Amino acid sequence: MSKAFTKETDGADDDELTLPALPAGGKNYITPAGYKRLRDELFDLIDNERPKVVEAVHWAASNGDRSENGDYLYGKKRLREIDRRIRFLTKRLEIAEVVDPSLHAGSDQVFFGATVTYADDAGVERSITILGIDEAESRDAQVSWISPVARALLKARVGDEVQLPTPGGVRTLEVVAVNYPRTSTAA
Template identity: 45%
Template structure:
């Protein structure tokens, strides 16, 4: 699943890199592979297709009122921005393979954690980098309130997490590194 990043976030990342150098980010191996597949798809399929469409639209004559040409150029800029973003993220990423974690009794980056709330409902999350989040897919950021609260905790530990609907207590039922 592609995780679109709004252009303003990409621009903020570019500014941060210009000011203090590239920021080190963590990615799981699966997350890095998903980003790499998207990058290859953009470079090998999307960009050539849109480039051909723009060339065909340009050949029609007056470009100032040619909607196909204007839209195509805009789409090409969006693709190029996303390509630069993905390349920069992959170049500066530290790839983590969760199954290689030596201390598997505590929650660290890449862990898959099953939690039980105050009502007895169980939820499973994988702790991933901010570029990989997919709440519906069970992947939450290590920088999220739950992710931060869980770090370095063990099975049986209880954490309190502040969320928009109020504070909740979560107990760690299991920790897996797959």
């Protein structure tokens, strides 16, 4: 049978492929701002985007032959993508543990939500912010709290040296500065 005549699957099993792994028994830590961003995305999908796509699919279905109706086929595919993202966001928000990093403002110890400046053994300084799995963006110098560099830095204090195992060998990092936001950026 030609692939053109096979039924497209719902894709429900794809949910697990998109979930970043949590450590066994670990929590899904997230900042208040990250939680708000995910919640806003979920509500936007439910209240705005999904109803628009449902309306488009309904209109396309009323036009007759669905097998050759591009609007209908694309709409159904987009609806599956939206529903998959809604399920993902719902699961993540259910298990999220909101941690306000501003509670540590003024501390010189590295905890979740800290912006850490460190120097490597070559003397190169870098700054990273340690955030939750669902909110960290590497292009913005943000790392997940379960990343190797974050795990090496957590609980260290300014002036401490920590060991970071890498594929190229163990590197030594010295904590130069630790900063926290003064107040929470979300409610």
